[in-house]
Amino acid sequence: MAISFRKTAFWGVASDIAACPPSDRPEVVLSGKSNVGKSSLINALADNKKLARVSATPGKTRLVVYFSVDDALYLADLPGYGYAKAPKNVKEKFSKLCDQYFLSGRKISLVLHLLDIRHDPSADDIRMLEYMNQAEIPYFLVFTKCDKLSRAQMNRKIHEFGKILDFHDDARIYAVSAERKVGLDDLRHGIEEFLFPAEET
Ligand SMILES: Nc1nc2c(ncn2[C@@H]2O[C@H](COP(=O)(O)OP(=O)(O)O)[C@@H](O)[C@H]2O)c(=O)[nH]1
Ligand SMILES: [Mg+2]
Incomplete structure (x- = not known):
């Protein structure tokens, strides 16, 4: 099945689980720290700069934002965690929403867990991977902002990440730059391929 990522449209914002779209197609969730590049990646995948609001101010995306891709899957932009500057009550609200979302029983087909290639994984990143390993949620690790490093630096960083993080054996690793495409x-x-494996090859 060929998916046209260019046919990505804003679906809506959910402030709680009840407001999420019906689980009628696979849901791909973007997770990762605020400012890691989630909105930029959605825009880049869709080749549409205006789709997801790219915010320079950490912590601005406050709710789960849904995009429909080619009427075949949803992309869910989760509020990033680790808002260093957010007030405590705001932080608590975000993390509660995240927990609710993952525990809601929604069919989460795949998580794209984003990591900034330049930085060490945070305690939250490690916790998230542990959670997904344990809950058997499939995920890809996506290293963002690769334009900031040389290829040699990038490979060294990915190798270092491998020593710190407990990747699931099946987890695929991607390195992207939204900026340089x-x-x-x-x-x-x-x-x-992951969502719609070819029936026959
Ligand atoms: N150099 C570079 N900067 C990026 C890239 N992707 C995102 N950014 C920048 O990182 C900041 C946060 O991006 P955003 O997509 O809003 O992150 P989000 O908070 O995870 O949604 C913005 O200033 C982006 O321009 C990339 O591939 N390369
Ligand atoms: Mg965002």
Whole structure:
């Protein structure tokens, strides 16, 4: 099944689980720290700069934002965690929403867990991976902002991440740059192949 990521449209914002769309197609969730590049990646995958609001201010995306891709899957932009500057009550609200979302019983087909290639994983990143390993939620690790490093630096970083993080054996690793449009086709194909494996080859 060929998915056209260009046919991505804003579906809506959910402030709680009840407001999420019906679980009638696979849901691909973007998770990761605020400012890691989730909105930019959605725009880049869809090749539409205006789709997801790219915010320079950490912590601005406050709710789960849904996009419908080619009427075949949803992309869910989760509120990023680890808002260093957010007030405590706001932080608590975000993390509660995240927990609710993952525990809601919604069919989460795949998580794209984003990590900034330049930074070490946070305690939240490690916790998230542990959670997904334990809950058997499939995920891809997506290293963002790869334009910021040379290829050699990038490979070294990915190797270092491998020593710190307990990747699931099946987890695929992608390196992307939303800014330079690098690695996007690989990721699009990876998502497509994972959700809709070819029946026969
Ligand atoms: N250099 C570079 N900057 C990026 C890239 N992706 C995102 N950014 C920047 O990182 C900041 C946060 O991006 P955003 O998509 O809003 O992150 P979000 O909070 O995870 O949704 C913005 O200033 C983006 O321009 C990338 O591939 N390369
Ligand atoms: Mg965002």
